[in-house]
Amino acid sequence: MRVRFLSLGCRVNQYEAQALEGLFSQNGFTVVLDGEADVFVINSCTVTSAADRKSRQAVRRVRREHPGAVVVLTGCLPQAAPDAARALPEADIVTGSLDRAGLVGKVQRFLQDGERRISIPAFSPGEAFEPLEIGRFDESFQRAYLKVEDGCDRFCSYCAIPLARGPVRSRPPGEITAEVRRLVFAGYREIVLTGINLSRYGSGWGSSLAEAAAACEKVPGDFRIRLGSVEPDLLSPADWDALAAFPRLCPQFHLALQSGCDATLRRMNRHYTARQYLETVEGIRRRFSNPSVTTDLIAGFPGETEAEFEECCRTVEAAGLLRGHVFEYSPRAGTAAAALPDQVPPAVKKERAKALVRLCRESGRAFAQTQVGRTARVLLEATGGGYTDNYLYVQVFPPGQVPHGAGGWIDVRLDRVVEGGCYGIPINTDCKTEKENEDGGISCFH
Numbered sequence: 001m002r003v004r005f006l007s008l009g010c011r012v013n014q015y016e017a018q019a020l021e022g023l024f025s026q027n028g029f030t031v032v033l034d035g036e037a038d039v040f041v042i043n044s045c046t047v048t049s050a051a052d053r054k055s056r057q058a059v060r061r062v063r064r065e066h067p068g069a070v071v072v073l074t075g076c077l078p079q080a081a082p083d084a085a086r087a088l089p090e091a092d093i094v095t096g097s098l099d100r101a102g103l104v105g106k107v108q109r110f111l112q113d114g115e116r117r118i119s120i121p122a123f124s125p126g127e128a129f130e131p132l133e134i135g136r137f138d139e140s141f142q143r144a145y146l147k148v149e150d151g152c153d154r155f156c157s158y159c160a161i162p163l164a165r166g167p168v169r170s171r172p173p174g175e176i177t178a179e180v181r182r183l184v185f186a187g188y189r190e191i192v193l194t195g196i197n198l199s200r201y202g203s204g205w206g207s208s209l210a211e212a213a214a215a216c217e218k219v220p221g222d223f224r225i226r227l228g229s230v231e232p233d234l235l236s237p238a239d240w241d242a243l244a245a246f247p248r249l250c251p252q253f254h255l256a257l258q259s260g261c262d263a264t265l266r267r268m269n270r271h272y273t274a275r276q277y278l279e280t281v282e283g284i285r286r287r288f289s290n291p292s293v294t295t296d297l298i299a300g301f302p303g304e305t306e307a308e309f310e311e312c313c314r315t316v317e318a319a320g321l322l323r324g325h326v327f328e329y330s331p332r333a334g335t336a337a338a339a340l341p342d343q344v345p346p347a348v349k350k351e352r353a354k355a356l357v358r359l360c361r362e363s364g365r366a367f368a369q370t371q372v373g374r375t376a377r378v379l380l381e382a383t384g385g386g387y388t389d390n391y392l393y394v395q396v397f398p399p400g401q402v403p404h405g406a407g408g409w410i411d412v413r414l415d416r417v418v419e420g421g422c423y424g425i426p427i428n429t430d431c432k433t434e435k436e437n438e439d440g441g442i443s444c445f446h
Contacts, residue, residue, distance in 0.1 A: 001111075003029045004037035006058055009045025011194045011228065013075060015147045016100060017043040019132030027104045039070040039107055042091075044077035046164050049330040052077055056088060063090035070110055074103060076164035081333070082120045096120040097165055100132060123166030127151070131175060133182075142379055142386075142407045144188040145228075148176055148212050149195025154231070156258075157269040157336035158298065158329065161196060168200045173215035184221040189379050189407060190250075191216060192226045199234035209235065210242035217246050222409075224379075224389060226250040229296070232257070232280045233272040244287040251291035252322070252391035253284055258298050260315025261308040267340065268301060274315040281319055290374070292322035292367060292390040297356050300329045300349025302340035309352055316359050322367045322391060324360030328353045368392060368417045375413050378424060382406045385424075393421035 003024045007017035020041065021031045029039070040062045044055035055077045062071050072093040078085035079096035086094060093106050098121050106117050129150060151168040152161050180191055193212055195201060201209045209230070216225045225248045232255045235243075243249055259265050260274045272280075284291050297316070299309075316324065328349040331338040344352075376388040384397035396412055397403065412424030 001029050001039065002032045002037040003039040003041065003107075004032050004034070005041045005043060006062070007043040008055055008058065009043075009047055009051055009076070011145045011192070012147055012150075012196060013043050013045055015145045015194060016075070016132060017041070020100060020103060022133060023101060023104050024107075027108070029104075036066065037069060039072065040066060041072040041074060041103070044073060044075040046076040046080045046160055046332075048327065049332060052081070052084075056084075059088050059090050070107060072103070072107065074100075076161070078120050079166075080160045080164035085120070086118055092116055094118045094120065098123065098127075098130070100130060123151075125167065127167055127169055129169040129171050131171065133179065142188065142381060143190045143192060144183045145192045145194050146176070146179055146183070147171070147195060148193050149198050149201045151200075152197040153200070154197060154271075155269060157267060157340075158301065158332065160332045160335055163334070165196045168197060168203055170195075170201050170204055170212075173211055176212055176215035177218050180216045180219045184219055184223050187407065189223050189409070190226055191223060192228060194228040197231065197234075198228050199231040208239045208242070210239055210246075213243060213246050213249055217248060224248050224250055226391075227253060229254040229256050231255075232277045235280075237283065240283055240287055250389040250391070251284075251288035252294065252389065253291065254294045254296075255280065257295040257315070257319070257324075259301060259304075259308075260297075260312035260319075261304070262311075264301050264304055264308050264312065267303055267337070268298075269336070274311070278315065278318055290371075290390055292392065293319060294323040294391065295319070295321055295325070297324050297326045297360075298329050299326060299353035299356055300344035302329070302337055302344065303342040304344055304352075309355075313355065313359055316356065317363065319363070320367060321360055321363045323364050324356065326353050326356045326360065365417060368422050371414045371422055372416060373414065375411060375427060376424065378410050378412055380406055380408050380410055385421075386410075394424040395421065396424045396426060 005017045005021055007014045025031055042058045045051040059071060059073050070092050071090055073085060073091040074095045076097060078094050093110055095103060110117060148171045151166045153168050155162050183191060199209060202211050213225060230253060257277055258268055258270055262273045281293050371392055378386045378388055378394045378396060380386045380402055384399045384402055385393060385395035387393055394412060396410060411427045413427055414422045415425050416423050
C-alpha cells in the first residue's frame, strides 16, 4: 500500500509530515515521493489566506487526478477552520493538529469499511507536547529540522495560528538530546530547532530556549545548531547571554519584525517598538561574533499610511538585515485585523511589498560586502555552494560539480559579492577553483 505526503507551509509542517512518513512505514505502508499512490496525505497550512486556498486546491486536485485514492486532510486548516474542512467532500479523512500518531489507524479503518472520518478534537489546557521522530530528511545528510515547541499564545491581530496550534508546549530536554544524538550519528551536520513560537520554549516549567540549545550541546560530534524564528521581545538579556555561551550555536537569528512602524505594530498586537527591535539587534551584535539577522515583514497592513510605511522602511534600513521574507497582508476570517477599517488596496500592498523586497536585497548585498576577505566554513550542498554559520550563501563550485558530494564542510576565503551572497575560494584543498574551470564563475544563485 503506497502513501504519498504533500506538506504545505512551514518547516514545522514539513517536520511533522516526515515524522508521519516514518509511522506509516512502520505500519506496512510504502512511502512514495511522487507519482501514483493509494493514500494521499495533505498536511495543510493556514498561516495566510493564500495558504488556505492552496490547501483546499491540493485536496481537490488529488481527488481529481487520483479518483481511486484515499485522500486525507490534516494539520492547521482543519484545526483553525473545522467547518470549512468538513465541507470538502473530496477528503475521506479530516483531522486537525492533534493526535498525529493516530492517523495511521484512521487510514487503516477507512481502508476496511470506507466510512468517512472527521476527527478534529479541540485543544485543552495543559496539552502535552506530542513527540514525533523523523525517519527521513530531504537534504542528503546536511540539515535536519527538529521540532521542540508547539503552540502560540501571542494572538497577533492578523494571525490564526493560535487557533490552529493551541497552547504552548515544549519537548523535554532529554528527548531533544536523544534525537540530536540520533541525527548526528546518522551524519547530519546542522540541526535547526523549530517551533510555532520557539521563543516560548520551556515556559511551561519556568525555563527558556537556552535549555533546548544546552540539550543539543550535550551531544558530541562535528555539527552546528541553528535556531528557527524567534520573537524580538520574548528573550531576556540573560537568555541572550546564555545562548551566546554555546559554541555550536550559529550566529544567525531570524527576528520577526513584521513592521518597523510603532503605530502599525500596535494594530498588529505586537509587543515591542521599532526602537526595541533595533536594540535587540544591537545586543546580538555585541554578544556574537559576526552575526546576521533575518526577518519577516508584512506589507499593507490595515490602516498603514504612506508615512507609516516610510517609517517601516527606515527601520528596515537601520537593522542591517541579511535577508527579509516579505508578505502582502491577507485578511484571515476570525482575526481582529480582518475587521479593521482602512484596508489597504491590493495594488498599494503589492507596490509596498516590492519596495521592501528591494530594501532587503540592498541590505543583504551590503552585509555580504562586509564579509569579503573573511574566511568561513561552508556546509556544501548539491548546488555547489552552501551556507556559512551566519547564513550567508557562498558559491564555491559550479552546480552539480561538488568534488566530494554534498553534506561536507569546506573552508573558503570570501572573494567577492555576487547575486545572493558571496563567491568563495577553497582554502587548502585540491578541488578546482572557479578560475580553473572552463565555464568561469557563477554570478547568479538563490
